[in-house]
Structures are given as structure tokens and as C-alpha cells.
Amino acid sequence: MTRPHLTLALTLAASLGAGAALAQSTITIAQQLEPPHLDPTSAAAQAIDQVVYANIFEGLTRFQGDGSITPALAKSWTISDDGLTYTFTLQDGVTFHDGSVMDAEDVKFSLDRARAEDSTNAQKALYAGITDVSVIDPQTVAVTLAEPNGSLLFNLAWGDAVIVAPESIGDIKTAPIGTGPYTFTNWVQGDRIELSRNPDYWGAAPALDSATFKFISDPTAAFAAVMAEDVDVFTGFPAPENLVQFDADPRFQVLVGSTEGETILSTNNQQPPFDNPLVRQALAHAIDRQAIIDGAMFGYGTPIGTHFAPHNPAYVDLTGQSAYDPDKARALLAEAGLAEGFETTLHLPPPSYARRGGEIIAAQLAQVGITAEIINVEWAQWLETVFRGKDFGLTIVSHTEPMDIGIYARPDYYFQYDNPDFQALMATLTATTDEAERSALLAQAQQMIADDYVNGYLFQLAQLSVAKAGVEGLWENAPTAATDLSAIRWAK
Amino acid sequence: MTRTLILGGLLSGLVLAMALLSLIWTPYDPAAMAIPDKLQPPDAAHWLGTDHFGRDMASMIMVGARTSIAVALVAVGIGMGLGVPLGLAAAARKGSWLDEVIMRGNDLIFAFPSLVIAILITAVFGPGAINAIIAIGIFNIPVFARVTRGGALPLWERDFILAARVAGKSRTRISAEHILPNVANLLIVQGTIQFSLGILAEAGLSYVGLGAQPPTPSWGRMLADAQTMVSLAPHLALVPGCAIILTVLGLNLMGDGLRDALDPRLRQVRR
Numbered sequence: 001m002t003r004p005h006l007t008l009a010l011t012l013a014a015s016l017g018a019g020a021a022l023a024q025s026t027i028t029i030a031q032q033l034e035p036p037h038l039d040p041t042s043a044a045a046q047a048i049d050q051v052v053y054a055n056i057f058e059g060l061t062r063f064q065g066d067g068s069i070t071p072a073l074a075k076s077w078t079i080s081d082d083g084l085t086y087t088f089t090l091q092d093g094v095t096f097h098d099g100s101v102m103d104a105e106d107v108k109f110s111l112d113r114a115r116a117e118d119s120t121n122a123q124k125a126l127y128a129g130i131t132d133v134s135v136i137d138p139q140t141v142a143v144t145l146a147e148p149n150g151s152l153l154f155n156l157a158w159g160d161a162v163i164v165a166p167e168s169i170g171d172i173k174t175a176p177i178g179t180g181p182y183t184f185t186n187w188v189q190g191d192r193i194e195l196s197r198n199p200d201y202w203g204a205a206p207a208l209d210s211a212t213f214k215f216i217s218d219p220t221a222a223f224a225a226v227m228a229e230d231v232d233v234f235t236g237f238p239a240p241e242n243l244v245q246f247d248a249d250p251r252f253q254v255l256v257g258s259t260e261g262e263t264i265l266s267t268n269n270q271q272p273p274f275d276n277p278l279v280r281q282a283l284a285h286a287i288d289r290q291a292i293i294d295g296a297m298f299g300y301g302t303p304i305g306t307h308f309a310p311h312n313p314a315y316v317d318l319t320g321q322s323a324y325d326p327d328k329a330r331a332l333l334a335e336a337g338l339a340e341g342f343e344t345t346l347h348l349p350p351p352s353y354a355r356r357g358g359e360i361i362a363a364q365l366a367q368v369g370i371t372a373e374i375i376n377v378e379w380a381q382w383l384e385t386v387f388r389g390k391d392f393g394l395t396i397v398s399h400t401e402p403m404d405i406g407i408y409a410r411p412d413y414y415f416q417y418d419n420p421d422f423q424a425l426m427a428t429l430t431a432t433t434d435e436a437e438r439s440a441l442l443a444q445a446q447q448m449i450a451d452d453y454v455n456g457y458l459f460q461l462a463q464l465s466v467a468k469a470g471v472e473g474l475w476e477n478a479p480t481a482a483t484d485l486s487a488i489r490w491a492k
Numbered sequence: 493m494t495r496t497l498i499l500g501g502l503l504s505g506l507v508l509a510m511a512l513l514s515l516i517w518t519p520y521d522p523a524a525m526a527i528p529d530k531l532q533p534p535d536a537a538h539w540l541g542t543d544h545f546g547r548d549m550a551s552m553i554m555v556g557a558r559t560s561i562a563v564a565l566v567a568v569g570i571g572m573g574l575g576v577p578l579g580l581a582a583a584a585r586k587g588s589w590l591d592e593v594i595m596r597g598n599d600l601i602f603a604f605p606s607l608v609i610a611i612l613i614t615a616v617f618g619p620g621a622i623n624a625i626i627a628i629g630i631f632n633i634p635v636f637a638r639v640t641r642g643g644a645l646p647l648w649e650r651d652f653i654l655a656a657r658v659a660g661k662s663r664t665r666i667s668a669e670h671i672l673p674n675v676a677n678l679l680i681v682q683g684t685i686q687f688s689l690g691i692l693a694e695a696g697l698s699y700v701g702l703g704a705q706p707p708t709p710s711w712g713r714m715l716a717d718a719q720t721m722v723s724l725a726p727h728l729a730l731v732p733g734c735a736i737i738l739t740v741l742g743l744n745l746m747g748d749g750l751r752d753a754l755d756p757r758l759r760q761v762r763r
Contacts, residue, residue, distance in 0.1 A: 219720045239720040241544070295527040295545050359706050360545065363525050374706050376619065 024490045025209040027471070029483055030222065030231040032238050034190065034215035037173035040159035041114060044122035046400060046481035049159035050235065051193055051213050053482040056097075057162035057178035060088055060107065061153050065487065067311070067402075067479035069157050073102065073179060083148030083433050090139045094202045096165050097183045103138040110163045111143065123160040123401075129430070150433040154403070159480065181206045181486045191215065195485070207473075207489035219352070226252070226466050233467040233474060235483055238352065240298040246466045257463040257476035258311045261398035262304060263353055265361060265456030268392055270416040273342055280453035282332035283394075284322035286368045287361060293459050296356035301459035306446040307405050310460050311477070314442040318450040322457065329368040341369025344393030348374060349382045353461065354396040361396070361456075387414045398461045402480055405442070408449050417454045497749025503742025507735075511557040520548035522555045523707045531725040541727045544717060549731050552709040556732065559621065559710045560739070563703070564690030566625045568683055571632020576679065578633070579640025580667040583648060595641070598634035606631040607696055614702040621704040628693045632686050639682045643675035677754035681747055688743035695736050711736050 033047040040048045040057060054062060054072075062072035071077075074088040094102040113119060115127040129152075132144040145152065155161065168177035176184050181203065182195040196210040214231055216222045219239040225231050226246065237243065246252040265287065273279045293301040302310045305318030333339060348358040355376065362372045372394060377385065386392045399407070409426035411418035422445065429441045450457070463478040473487040519539070526546035534541040540549035582594040610627035617623045644667070647653060656666050697703035698712025706713065711732040718728035 223720060223723075241721050241724055245723060291525070291527045295525065295530065356544070360525060360527070362707060363523060363545075366523075376701055376705070 025207075026211065027208055027233065027485075027488060027490075028212045028214060028231045029233040029235060030214040030216050030225060031235050031483070032215070032217050032222065034217075035193075038176040038184065038187075038193075039172045040162055041110070041164060042120040042122070042173075047215075049481040050483050051195075052176060052178070052180075053159040053162070053480065054180060054484045054486065055182040055195060055211075056176050056180045056184055057159070057164070058180050059156055059158070059162045061157040063157050063480045063482065065475040065477060065479070065484065067477065069153055072157075073107075073163055077153075084145050086143045086145075086152060087136070088141050088143065090141065091202055092139070094179050095200055096168065096179055097177045097198060098165075098168060099200075100165060100167060101138075102163060102165070102179050104135040104141040105138070106163055106165050107141045108133045108135050109166045111161065113164070113169075114161060121160050123155075123158055125406075126155040126158065127161065147431050148433050149430055150435075150438055151403070151430070157480070158402075159482070182211065185210075204486075206486040208485060211485050211488075213483070229468065233465065233471055233488075235463075235465045235474075236478075237464045237466050240300050240352070240462075240464055243298070243300070243464060243466070251469055253467050253469055253471070255463070255465040255467065255474060255476045256300060257465075257478065258302070258309065259398075259400060259461045259463045259478040260309055260402040260404075260480070261400040261461030262307050262309065262404075263301070263357070263396065263398040263458045263461050264307065265458060266386075266392075266395045266397055266415045267455050268390065268394070268415060269418070269454060270390075271393055273336065273338060274344075274393065276336050277453060278332050278336035279338065281322075282329040282336065282368065283365070283370075283456050284329075284453045285325045285332065286329040286365055286370065287322075287456050287458070288324040288364055289319070289458055290324075291364070292357050292360050295360045296353050297459070297462065300462035300464060301353075302462075303459050304457045306450040306457055307399070307408065307455070308442070308446050309402075312403075314439040316443045316446045318446060319457075321450055322453065326364075326368050333368060333370075339369075341371065343371045343373065346372040346374050347382060347386050347392045347395040348376050349379055349395075349397060350376075351398070353398060357458065358396050361394075390414050390416060394456075396458070400461070400481065405445055405449070408445075408454060415455060417449070417452070419448070419452065422448050494749050494752055496745050497753060500742050500745025500747070500749050503738055504746050507557050507739045507742065508561065510554050511561045514551075514554035514558050518548075518551035518554050520551045522547060522551040522709050524548075531721070531728070533725070533727055540731045541725070543714070543728055544721060544725075549714075549727070552714060553711070553731060553735050556709040556711045556714065557735070557739070559704050559708060560691045560694050563621055563625050563628065563694040564687050567628035567632055567690045567693075568686050570625070570629030571636045571686060572679065572683060575633040575636025575638075576640045576672070579637040579642075580644060580671060582637065583641045583644035583671070584663040584667050586645060586648070594637065598637050601631065601634045607693065610693065610697055611700065611702060614697065619697075619702040619705060621708065624694055624697045624703045627697070628690050631693075632690070635686060636679065636682065639678055640675055643678045644671045647671050647674055677750075681751040681754065684743055684747035684750060688740045688747070691736070691739055691743070 031050050035047040035051055036043060036045050038048060038052055040052055058072045060072060060074035061069050064070055073091055073094060075091045077086055077088045079086055096102055111133045114121045115130050129145050129149050130143055131146045134142050136142055164172060165177060181198050181201045183198045185196050186194040193213045197206060216225055222234060222238055223242045226234050243254050247254045267274050267280055269275060289303040293299060303319050304310060305322055308315050346358055346362055348354045358374055362374055365372045386395050406426055407413050408417050409423040425445050432438050432441060465474060467474055470491040472489050472491050475484055529542050529546040530544050532538055532542040538548050540553060543549055578594050582591040585591050613627040614623045653666060653670060656670055694703055695712035698710040699716045703712055704710040714732035715729060722729050
């Protein structure tokens with residue numbers, strides 16, 4: 001009688017053990033926003049890159065978790081003496097997920113597509129300086145520039161410059177085919193995207209067999225999902241107030257890193273009274289950054305005094321120049337002829353840094369006599385009225401693109417800062433390849449926009465992630481929007 | 493006076509008193525932030541604690557009561573102001589095309605879930621207390637029109653109305669002078685109930701961000717703000733939640749009590 005029972009017990013134990021082992025080779029990662037589609041080369045949506053970057057698609061170069069740029073599909077490169085021609089040697093034996101070989105023709109196709117006249121690439125401007133991409137042999141491709149560009153290798157690492165194949169480009173938005181360590185398997189709209197390991201990957205095989213990306217937009221649901229262990233990781237956790245509870249719970253680890261997100265009180269520089277630099281300076285002194293960081297982000301975030309990431313070596317700390325000083329703000333307003341204060345609008349998109357930060361800023365502005373009417377908007381509405389329509393006084397938004405100080409050289413950009421000196425400075429910067437010189441120019445640029453008080457500079461957004469205790473290899477910082485699965489593994 | 497009426501009156505009166513008092517005095521400025529003092533539990537300095545910006549919850553509840561009452565009161569006013577005349581007119585011309593038009597129009601509005609339409613209205617015209625009032629008010633119109641018509645129809649069959657008609661009074665005058673006073677008790681009861689529903693609707697709209705906009709304190713938005721902090725500082729949700737419950741409970745009890753006190757038939761049964 002005992003024997004069959006023992007067998008049964010053994011079988012049961014074996015299957016349970018197998019189940020446990022299986023669970024450890026897969027991971028469920030949650031993020032707040034669902035991608036609109038899966039083509040990183042035709043949209044700015046960060047959610048796309050968070051799923052596909054370095055997992056499904058790869059570029060010639062890539063970002064590492066520490067922000068450095070390393071070779072990816074390009075094994076090595078040489079730069080001509082005049083700095084105009086980059087010759088890339090590609091990795092051997094790279095195939096797309098559909099089995100076709102990745103060669104120089106695909107690189108030419110991808111880069112030509114990104115910089116084409118009718119390109120819908122969100123960062124088209126980054127690749128506009130490329131005049132020619134020519135195939136030398138299947139493993140070698142030459143990129144020619146109109147003028148030297150010190151940030152080409154950096155620009156090519158963006159998700160917007162990943163290598164795609166002309167054969168599979170038609171279905172890229174729903175069935176992406178790249179060269180990365182993971183292949184796209186399934187997308188349940190509104191819920192999750194599933195990836196599985198690419199057995200033919202050219203590089204080192206990743207630890208996880210498969211991964212599921214889940215999309216949970218509601219902060220309360222996000223908290224519940226992590227607490228119930230429905231998800232293993234939550235990247236970009238939307239409710240900073242809950243982190244203290246995860247931190248105290250031995251089941252979880254909390255990762256606090258930096259992002260490239262400069263969170264700013266964007267000011268319509270062409271709309272009176274903000275066309276007066278004195279008024280913008282008054283705004284800057286009316287804002288108490290630390291109160292915003294504490295109140296809206298529960299202490300997570302680094303104050304900034306200009307549009308630049310504090311963890312970048314070229315960063316200059318200019319927070320002192322716009323220190324909180326309501327008396328000075330009132331005096332500046334009086335000097336601008338607005339001693340009685342004025343009324344304006346404050347458009348707030350959904351994230352809590354904006355909604356909560358906006359309430360705090362409105363209260364702070366009220367202290368110096370500025371009445372800011374809060375208008376809560378959804379992202380679509382924000383893009384329509386603020387970003388494209390430029391119909392706003394003030395708004396709060398985090399500019400998450402890396403090294404994006406160049407937006408100040410675009411007079412038609414939504415905050416409409418038009419300074420020919422700054423535009424000339426950016427042109428000089430683009431043409432400069434020497435690191436020390438570039439740092440000096442960047443410092444000058446940071447100073448210039450701080451002197452002009454273009455926007456209210458609040459804080460650098462923190463990258464807040466929660467994971468189960470056994471998860472290793474997660475990016476702490478977010479040098480670009482990405483969830484690099486190949487680095488992630490479960491602790492033994 | 494029944495116990496229901498007394499209890500309901502007390503609760504409602506308390507809320508009303510709080511709202512009126514907030515016009516001249518609150519413990520703190522409800523908009524004054526003190527971020528270092530955030531999420532304090534109730535204590536002697538802050539009777540109901542502080543919220544996530546360090547604002548005094550007691551002051552916010554008091555001013556929030558004002559917002560709720562103002563929205564609900566005006567919404568009921570709109571409903572009564574338009575609904576009662578419509579109901580009287582429909583009853584006066586029972587069976588005519590006017591009656592049909594009014595009552596089918598009512599059915600049309602009734603056919604839509606009120607909160608969904610309120611969300612639609614605020615989505616189109618923008619969020620804010622005024623639009624919330626209009627949205628809630630529109631849905632009060634058919635309620636009052638129906639109650640008025642229902643109450644007025646049997647009256648038209650009564651002898652004293654017949655006498656008035658024989659005396660040569662116009663239907664409009666009869667409606668105003670004889671019908672309206674006799675349906676007033678119904679309207680008061682219905683008004684109390686609609687008032688409590690209005691407070692709930694305002695809280696609902698504010699909760700989804702379509703009611704009164706910050707910095708105006710509103711109970712519904714206080715609840716929404718508390719959502720992610722419930723486990724951190726439960727009083728953030730409990731305080732506005734209890735305020736809404738007690739107010740609505742009070743108004744409903746008062747409505748029940750008033751009905752008992754005013755309805756002659758119920759009165760006879762009790763005797």
C-alpha cells in the first residue's frame with residue numbers, strides 16, 4: 001500500500017520542483033504605460049523603448065546601465081582624421097529573429113529611413129547631419145557627416161536608431177523583428193507583452209528564458225500588484241509615498257536611481273508677461289524646490305538649477321542662482337510693473353510630479369501674488385494644447401530625453417525660447433569633438449539658460465523601482481528608457 | 493417629531509453649521525501648506541491631522557462642506573426651478589401634447605446613467621464646480637417634474653380644484669395657488685433626498701477629478717488624493733469618507749423623518 005503513495009509523492013515533489021525551477025527562469029516586469037505600438041523608430045513614447053530596447057532591437061552602439069556607450073551591432077569603428085567619416089565593422093553572425101542575416105544593407109536601410117525626408121522618427125534631428133550611409137562590404141558600413149559631430153556614437157545608441165530589416169518593416173508595430181536576445185511572442189492589448197529568449201542570439205545568452213511586461217497605470221493598483229507579488233519588478237513605480245513600505249518589507253528591494261528627466265516649470269516665453277525676463281526671474285525665486293521634492297515626490301529627486309542632469313560630468317550646479325526668496329520675487333515683479341501680481345494658467349499632465357507639484361507651486365506662486373489657475377489635463381490633451389498648440393502660461397513636465405539641452409536652440413519648441421546666441425553655441429557644440437571643449441561649451445549653455453531664467457528648474461526625476469528580493473541586475477539608473485532583460489537574473 | 497427626524501436634523505445641521513462657520517473662521521488656512529508637517533495623525537494642534545501637503549484636514553473638511561453644500565444646493569435649485577413648473581404644466585394639461593413632450597423629455601434624461609452624463613458634460617465643458625453644478629442640476633429636473641406631476645394629478649380631480657375652475661381661475665393660477673402648496677410637502681422630502689444625492693454626485697465627480705478644482709478643498713478630491721496613502725496615513729481617507737457618509741446619512745434620515753411628519757396618510761396610520 002505504501003509504495004504507490006511514495007511514487008505519487010515523488011512525482012508530486014518532482015513536478016513541484018520543476019515548477020519552482022521554471023518560475024525562476026522567467027520574470028514579470030510591470031511598468032505604468034503600455035506602448036502605443038512597438039516601433040521605437042517612429043514614435044517618442046518611452047513605453048516602447050522600455051519594452052523593446054536592447055531586448056528586441058539593437059543599434060550600432062548602445063547604452064549601458066551606467067550611462068556609458070558601448071559597441072553593440074558594430075563591433076568596432078574608425079573615425080577619419082577630419083571627423084567626417086565613421087567606418088563601422090559589424091558583428092559576425094548576427095541574424096534577425098526571422099532568420100535573415102543582418103548585414104551592412106540593413107544598417108544603411110535603417111539609418112536612411114531614420115533621416116529620410118518623410119521620416120516619422122521622433123529624433124530625426126539627431127540624424128540630420130548624416131549625408132551618406134554607404135555599404136563597403138556586408139560587414140562594413142561608412143557613415144559620412146556634413147560636419148564633425150561629437151555625439152554621433154551617442155546618438156546612434158538611442159532606441160530611435162536601432163537596426164531594422166526592410167523585409168519586416170511593414171509589420172514592425174505589431175510584430176517587431178530585431179536582432180536582440182529576446183523575440184516578441186505575444187501582445188495582449190491592455191494587459192501584457194510577452195518575450196522569449198532568442199536561441200540564435202549572437203552575443204552572450206541571457207539568463208532568463210522569458211519575460212512578461214505588464215502595464216498597470218493606476219498607482220493604487222500598482223501598489224497592490226507588487227504587494228500581492230503578482231509582478232516581480234515594477235520599473236518607474238508611480239507612487240513614491242509607498243516606497244517606504246516596500247523598503248521595510250524583507251520581500252522587496254527598492255532601487256532609487258537617476259533618470260535623464262529634468263522636471264521643469266515650463267514657461268511660455270512668448271506669452272506676456274513671461275516675455276519679460278524679470279517676471280521669469282521672479283518665478284524662479286518664488287519656487288521652493290525642496291518643498292516640491294518633499295511634498296510631491298516624498299523626498300526623491302535632486303534639485304537642479306538649469307536644464308542638465310546632475311549626474312553628468314559636465315553638470316554645473318546653478319541652484320543658488322534661483323534660490324527660494326519670495327521677497328526678491330515680489331521685488332522683481334514690482335520692478336516689472338506687476339506689483340499687483342497677475343493671473344496665468346498652469347497645465348498639469350497626469351503624473352504625480354506634475355499634479356502634486358503643481359498644487360504646491362500654485363500655493364507658492366500665490367504667496368508672491370501670482371494666481372495660477374490649475375488645469376488638469378490628460379497626456380493627449382497636453383500634447384494638443386500645450387506642446388503643439390503652445391496655448392499655455394505655465395506647465396510642469398519632465399524632459400526625459402538624455403542630453404536634451406539642444407531643445408533650447410529650437411525657437412519653435414513649445415516654450416519658445418528664442419536666443420540666437422544660444423543657437424550659435426549649440427551649433428559650435430555639435431561641431432566640437434574634444435571632450436574638454438565640449439564640457440566647457442555645455443557649462444556655458446547651462447549658464448546661459450539659467451541667466452535667462454527660461455523655465456523654472458525644479459528637480460531631476462528619480463528612477464524608482466521595486467523588485468522582489470531575489471532579482472539581480474536591474475538597472476538602477478535610467479540613462480535611456482530601457483529594461484535591459486539580458487542583465488537580469490534570479491539570485492541562486 | 494420622530495427620532496429619525498431629530499437625528500437627521502442634527503447631523504445635517506452640524507454639517508451646515510460647519511460650512512457656515514468656515515465662512516468666517518477655520519482653525520488654519522485650508523490652503524496653507526507645511527510640507528515638513530505632512531501626514532500627521534490627529535492631535536491637539538490638528539484635530540483631524542494633516543494631509544500629504546501638511547494642510548490642516550479639519551479646515552479642509554469645513555471648507556469642503558461648503559463646496560459640497562453649495563454645489564448640491566444650487567443643483568437642487570436648478571432641478572426644482574425647472575422641474576416643478578414643468579411638472580405642474582404637465583399635470584394641468586394631462587394627456588395633451590405638452591404633457592407628452594415634457595414627460596418623454598424626462599424619460600430621455602432618465603434613460604442615461606446620470607454620473608456618466610455628468611462626466612460627459614464636464615469632459616466637454618471642462619472640469620470645475622460650475623459645470624458639476626449644471627451636470628447634477630440637469631438630472632434633478634426630471635425627478636422634480638415627475639414628483640410634481642404625480643402629486644398634482646390626483647389634486648386636479650378634487651372638488652376644491654373644480655370649484656376654483658368654476659370660479660373662472662386659469663389653469664396656471666390654479667397650479668400656482670392651489671396645486672403647488674399641496675405638493676410642497678412632497679417636494680421638500682424629495683428635495684432633501686436629491687440634496688444628499690447631489691453631495692454624493694459632487695464627491696464622485698471630484699473623486700475622478702471633474703468637480704471643484706484645486707486649490708478649492710473638496711471631499712471627493714481629498715479621498716482621491718488619499719488613495720495611494722491609505723496604508724501610510726489612514727486618516728487621510730477616513731476623515732473625508734466619514735464626512736460624506738455622515739452628511740448623506742443625516743440628509744436621508746431627515747428626508748425620511750420629514751416624509752413621516754408631512755405625509756397626512758402616514759400620520760393617520762400612526763394615530
